[in-house]
Amino acid sequence: MNRLKMLGLLALAGAFGNSASAGGMEPVPGMAPASTPLAATAAIRDAAGEVRGTATFQQMGLGVQVTVEVSGLTPGGHGMHVHEYGRCTPGVDPATNTVVPFGGAGGHFDPGMSHNHDDPVAPDKYGHGGDLPMLMVGADGMARMTFTTNKISLTGMNGVLNRALVIHAMPDDYKTDPAGKSGMRERCGIITRNNFSVRNYPLPGPTDFPEGIAYDAKKGMIYTGSAANGTIYAINAASGTVSKFSEGGAYGRRIALGLKVDAQGRLWVAGGAQGTVSVLSPDGMILNVLETPMSPAPYLNDLTVAPDGNVYVTDSRRPVIFRVDRNMNLTAWLDLTGTPIKYGLGVNLNGIAATPDGRFLLAIQLNTGDLWRIDLRTKAVRKVMGGLKNGDGILLDGHTLYVGRNKDQVVSKVSLSADYGSGTLVSEEPLMGLRYPTTLAMIGGDLVVPQSQLDKLMGGTPETPFKLTRFRKF
Template identity: 75%
Template sequence: MRHLTLLGGLVLGLAVAGGAQPMTAAPATTPLSAIAALRDPAGQVIGTATFRQMGQGVQVSVEARGLPPGGHGMHVHEYGRCTPGVDPATNTVVPFGGAGGHFDPGMSRNHDDPQAPNKYGHGGDLPMLNVGADGVGRATFTSDKVSLTGMNGVLNRSLVIHANPDDYKSDPSGMSGARLRCGIISRNGLTTRDYPLPGAQDFPEGVAYDARKGVIYTGSAVNGTIYAVDAASGAVSKFQEGGALGRRAALGLKVDPQGRLWIAGGAQGTVSILSPDGVTLKVLQTPDSPNPYINDLTLAPDGNVYVTDSTRPVIFRVDPDLTLTRWLDLGDTPVKYGPGINLNGIAATPDGRYLLAIQLNTGELWRIDLRSKAVQRVMGGLERGDGLLLDGRTLYVSRNAMQVVSKVSLSADYGSGQVVAEEPLRGLRFPATLAAVGGDLVVTQSQLDKLQGGTPETPFRLTRFRKF
């Protein structure tokens, strides 16, 4: 069986929702746990399932009542919705159809047995529930096909019990029949606040916070629309329509001391600057060359803005007079560009001495000296590291496909670091970037993996939680 390696010790982070009081952090040794209240189609709770992270696997305990005797297929389904919905196989509305199909993190598109590696069968294919003559079914097992964190994470998905036995081979669900029970897998001991977005194709990538306005900005990776979200009320308004002056994408975002919003333009190779009221002040075009990908930017204490390109080995700089130059050629540094997304998130240290940048395709964190331009490797092991948020010597890293935010403790000179905690929240969906809102963090749940196939969970959302 395939195993998912958990990176570092898990710490249950804190979060706030509205005026909720902060909770006390659980110690690092406390394993993640979750529960699903199993409901019948009428909404009555007549069973429970508990989930507990046990090393590389999850221990699952199920008790369900009021079921016909015999074997019943049991699966984790894609969405955290125990609502009626359309069954694609019959094109009819069925109970719990809103849970979607089987959770399939390996993109196998194949129903198989509970021992099959996820690249061959659905990750959500679990052992059957056997029900006695009294209508009660109980099962306890450990599976490493699913996890409460990482790429196989099942938080905020659904556990569904079916009417018939599972033959463990027939697509899409082993001939297991109607959906009789459903429960949403909810993390224990955590409160978060979501900011839903209105668009059906938002795919939010960047996020930034303007403390003077109390506004969170986020932008669509697929159409460039910028939203302004009231951090207190959650009200969302369109700050600038996608396509403004040709902007087709919005990736990394930052707000400068003048209240201007800076936008990394992705494959267009641009940096856009918007006024505090949403008017485009300037669009800076990077030099013509094949395959640009302007991904993120940071405001440094020296007044300059530094910009990463994920496909061309260069860091650009925008001076206070809004002149863009090629600041550092990475070809002669230890940073080696390869296929895929290279340098991505970037942050400036508060002392104005260094830049920190994460290389997504290698998981390496780099330190760049702003005086000498010397480049040093800080650490590895941050696979799929995307956005960065630096808080003193604490670095938060959103790791998209890993579906966690990692907390890194950095040395005094920012030259070395260690992962000290991981936070999956209530089930992150391809987290891209982070912003600080007072003592909280806000992360984008971009779901950019769904651009490669699959249906995104809507509404798209930002999620706010306490720094951990």
């Protein structure tokens, strides 16, 4: 990097430092304003664990206003970055391949998958999203700085909740991978949402990648299945105790996607690319494995139990909705060819729910963001609304629909009309930092969502332990 660019970036950091009263961008059109602004705080600690400062994060439109105050550093410039994991523990630093203080925070947060260290104004597709302006420390060892950036957010794909803010010992050259030659990690703080709490259910497997979820109210058990190996766990909702309900790799189940519990306590499992629907007894025995017609590209993704006992299943690659009747006969119930639902590349119909009156199915199309209503009597298809791209699983609670939007890392709340024919996006909830949320289950007044991390299923290092997260309905 040439000297003029470096001076320009230092000047930029100084300008950020004088922007404490600067406002953020306007709210996204069409979105209802949040009742309270989304905000977070990180207590910044040294390697001995002593708090040496704070950083605050305030959502401002599409960007975040960050204020950092820290003491005890050497005068001059210090590289400052958001790192991938919310762990201020020792670990391996990828820059040196040695165990260092705060190495547990991992590498730089890189939502754009750029694999490149760059300056704090580079778009995320060209540089790490976690590359922040240089922290300038005065002669007294104190630094006070406020800036606004749209490289990070407190929600969405570039969300930094439950990640770590790390301050390094040396200046950042804004070009050298992986950390701009900024030296040792001297300070670290976990970015924690203000005035918000959740309950996590950790899972035991190092490669679980939980995708589907179901709740058996009679037993007080949550079920979740692995998109990597098909293992199904049972979790006691009260105690959090986890047991293995059914071993992965069972007949007809190399993976486990959508799950549902029926009135008899049986667990239904969508088998993804195997094109199967498995039915397990309340004690985990395989009762049935139903196979859809042979096809080059099946992908049974989710299912729902209708009030009449029929089970409806989405296929994300073949334009068809399957039905399993009460006698365990599987048929292609609705050929979607010629309907308003047009299949394209990627994942098509995914989450599905039956309305409590037995009149309709609701289904979300992940690659388009469209929500559809399907009449169970006439098979007529109607578009309810758009704007829910990356919608994965859905949960219907009266006339409120919750949508897990995996890549967007939020749960969306939709208010539906009396006939389920139209909907309005009410709010979006990132919780304490979602990691690719998929499906949803309801326990009384709470929702539970798997943090699947499916974006790292084919490569990358997931955060462990994998977990389900429980939170109050919003």
